Amino acid sequence: MTKKITKISAQKSKGRYNLDLDGKFAFGISEMTLIKFGLAKNRELNEKEINEIKKYEDIARAISKSLNYLSHHLRTEKEIFDKLRSLEFNNATIKAAIACLKDEKYLDDKIYAENFVRTQANLQAAGPLVISQKLKLVGISNTDIEAALAVYKINDQMENALSLAEKYQKHYSKNSIIKQKQKINQALYAKGYDSDLIKATIDKLVFEEDNQQQLENARRTINHIWSRYDKYGREKAYRARSYLYGKGFPAEIIDQVIGEKENDGTGSDFK
Template sequence: MAKITKIATQKRAGRYNLELDGRFAFGISENVLAKFGLMKGRELTKEEIERIKEADLVDQGLKVALNYLSPALRTEKQVRDRLKGKEIKAAVIDSVIDYLKSQQLLNDASYAKAYVQTKQVFSPKGPRAIAMELKKAGVSELLIDDALANYQEESQLAVATKLAEKIARTHRRDSTRIRQQKTAQALVQKGFSFDIATAAINQIDIASDEEDEQENAQREAEKALRRQRTGTAKERYYKVKSKLYSKGFSAETIESVLEQLDFGQDDER
């Protein structure tokens, strides 16, 4: 048996030093102090001392976990990884996780459903990308499927359409065909199916008007011509023409633009 001869506050708020038989034994939190009803003069067995020490380790781990959980929901894997990063023992981590689950502070199902809802509004993504991110966060496939069940095709199309409008604006200097391709590619990369991406593009007015298409082609042609510093005029002509075709412009637009460019005096087309 060991007798508590002194309980003194530490500089750290909520922490106390415990002296047993006149010697410093270990530090404990205020929660553990209250939980075990510790006070000066009480005698403790070796088993009680070990339980107190273990409880303090769990309490410290719990504080780390709660601080990590305070700004946002987390998965069990994310919390475990954070605790491991703090070099907390596996047994202590298990106790912390069990407590958090019992208090409904850690719930992968709730996390997955909230994540799916958030990704429909903020930083929009399709179901495939969301599923990959949830899997990476440690959520089981069963819970992922359950959460995504509420992300129906109608909602996917609405989200994808808004995203398509934004993406298309960033490619307004491209030809209509390339603009469509880049928008579709971006939507697929965001986790939407090709069918949803196509349907979203069909929902918006992505085609450039004739004047814009002409200006875009003119800009690309002049840029391509500036890069052709060698070769005959005929070679430069066909290289620029090939570049415009690769950029998705129509034959009619290309011919119109090429007629306005100066390829040199030896131009033989």
């Protein structure tokens, strides 16, 4: 049984048309579908042809939605798949749309990964571990990740890590040297650098031992925590000392500030 195209009319949306069969609205089609099947008024369509048109139209719509999504910036195959699923396209339609987009070079996970690595390295100074994790989240394969990271040379990683470390060193300068190193280590690890590179980076930093600054920092710290340990009675000094050790202050400075506190007859904070 066939049906006749009785009317093709433009929709408000540019490039979209209504298709009427036997005097009734059947379904909407894109300009791509109209041209692909050479649709025109009075043409007869059998059931198989109608189903093929509908199937192609679904793919054309999926491609159109994908191109709009791609217009902002590069996407991965997984991102396109997830986006089309959220728009309720079926898997077969999505796979066909993705295959078309790959053929036309709109989608290329390898190029995406290479661009992402360059951006993260140059603009964010991110390390390879974080970059790898982010790429996995958007569906990039391990093979493509390894290939993309190969251009992020160890010298470039070291340069980025050292630049970050110097900034962290200034930020944590009021801490003890041991604590500074701990915090720099943690910060670089969070940025995605491995332990060997972090150690090599920290070894390049110059830490100046300033006993007066250390003493001031220790006094400031114990002022903050001294009353917290009142409930421990005779163990108060012991617990305060343990806290300062944990912060990386040297033993002689800890002994001095604890002694000052214990000898302070009023129990008031340092001024």
